[in-house]
Amino acid sequence: MILIGAVxxxxxxxxxxxxxxxxxxxxxxxxxxxxxxxxxxxxxxxRHAANQTNPVNLSPENLKAG
Structure with a gap:
């Protein structure tokens, strides 16, 4: 009990x-x-990445833009 009080x-x-x-x-x-x-x-x-989708669609234009 004293230990709990000290903590x-x-x-x-x-x-x-x-x-x-x-x-x-x-x-x-x-x-x-x-x-x-x-x-x-x-x-x-x-923990959270598996539940998220990529907000940027992969397309040749997006890949060129960086």
């Missing part, structure tokens, strides 16, 4: 503290953030 306290602290930190957008993301973003993007595409 909740840490989560509340993080949710209150993290927004107040200056997070510059001009810095390059770290390796963990990059790997996580790549993983999330790849998984989203893998």
């Amino acid at each position: 909740i306290a840490v989560l509340i602290l993080l949710l209150r503290l993290l927004p107040s930190i200056n997070w510059p957008v001009s810095t390059k993301p770290g390796p963990l953030e990059s790997k996580l973003a790549d993983y999330v993007t790849s998984e989203w595409v893998r």
